[in-house]
Amino acid sequence: STAKVHRLPVRAKRSSAVVTDPPLSQRIALVSGANRGIGLEVAKQLASLGVTVFMGMREPSKGDKALKAVRDLGGDAFALKLDVTKPRDIEAAIAHIEGRFGRLDILVNNAGGYFDHKGNSAEADLDNIRGALEVNLLGTWSLTAAVLPLMRRHGYGRIVNVSSECAARTICAEKAPAYRVSKAALNAYTQAVAREVQGSGILINAVCPGWTATDLGGAGGRPVAESAEGIVWAALVSELEAGTGDFYRDRARIAW
Ligand code: NDP
Numbered sequence: 001s002t003a004k005v006h007r008l009p010v011r012a013k014r015s016s017a018v019v020t021d022p023p024l025s026q027r028i029a030l031v032s033g034a035n036r037g038i039g040l041e042v043a044k045q046l047a048s049l050g051v052t053v054f055m056g057m058r059e060p061s062k063g064d065k066a067l068k069a070v071r072d073l074g075g076d077a078f079a080l081k082l083d084v085t086k087p088r089d090i091e092a093a094i095a096h097i098e099g100r101f102g103r104l105d106i107l108v109n110n111a112g113g114y115f116d117h118k119g120n121s122a123e124a125d126l127d128n129i130r131g132a133l134e135v136n137l138l139g140t141w142s143l144t145a146a147v148l149p150l151m152r153r154h155g156y157g158r159i160v161n162v163s164s165e166c167a168a169r170t171i172c173a174e175k176a177p178a179y180r181v182s183k184a185a186l187n188a189y190t191q192a193v194a195r196e197v198q199g200s201g202i203l204i205n206a207v208c209p210g211w212t213a214t215d216l217g218g219a220g221g222r223p224v225a226e227s228a229e230g231i232v233w234a235a236l237v238s239e240l241e242a243g244t245g246d247f248y249r250d251r252a253r254i255a256w
Pocket residue numbers: 032033034035036037038039057058059082083084085109110111112113135139162163164165208209210211212213214215216217218221
């Protein structure tokens with residue numbers, strides 16, 4: 001499946017209204033929760049395409065192996081302390097990126113957690129629900145808010161909110177209520193921001209990676225390489241290939 005990683009999005013003919021996308025080697029990306037799981041794989045795929053990647057980690061001191069795995073692919077990568085629930089981490093991370101490169105082209109809001117330990121909503125612990133909203137919704141919200149001014153200044157940005165199809169109305173109705181509600185809220189947030197930034201060169205979309213074999217997904221899901229591909233596509237996509245304020249899985253639009 002690594003062969004797929006290097007396949008670039010098919011480029012449609014550009015209209016003069018579309019801002020030219022920066023070359024891959026000039027794009028700067030930030031991936032939250034990049035020390036393991038899908039986030040690490042997204043960092044690897046972006047780096048192997050020549051994108052400079054900041055790998056957000058709650059504990060960078062434990063992230064050496066992940067950082068090395070990305071650098072070994074020949075990419076330029078840096079570990080950055082980033083707990084998305086900590087405003088100070090967010091502020092420092094963005095200031096660091098701005099100071100170093102003066103731009104940020106790609107934000108992958110990947111950090112997330114499951115939080116449901118019981119099956120139904122009546123049994124759910126309110127603290128778990130708060131925990132899910134704190135990371136899956138508010139973490140993405142505040143990191144995105146910090147990044148938008150930088151993207152607006154350059155008239156270019158790609159924001160990918162890693163969501164889950166289980167937030168869709170028709171799916172997974174009785175399972176994981178805290179997770180599902182937090183991702184549904186993330187989806188609504190994605191649509192709201194998309195409207196706000198329409199026409200600014202910034203695309204923001206929600207992407208479901210599909211059930212994936214990670215610590216969160218457990219055994220049996222598909223390999224991270226496959227799941228990350230749809231996220232990487234949305235992170236690199238041109239305005240002619242994708243919309244904004246949409247929900248994708250494997251490059252195809254899915255229902256909210
Ligand atoms: P993992 O549990 O493997 O990894 C989660 C990552 O998020 C870790 O890097 C973790 O860091 C990080 N994280 C958690 N809380 C925070 C925080 N407060 N600040 C910064 N980072 C944080 O999960 P996956 O890789 O499977 O999941 C990645 C994303 O994909 C999530 O948003 C998830 O909801 C979504 N997803 C996953 C599916 C699956 O089947 N696996 C299906 C659908 C969606 P640390 O190591 O410090 O805990």
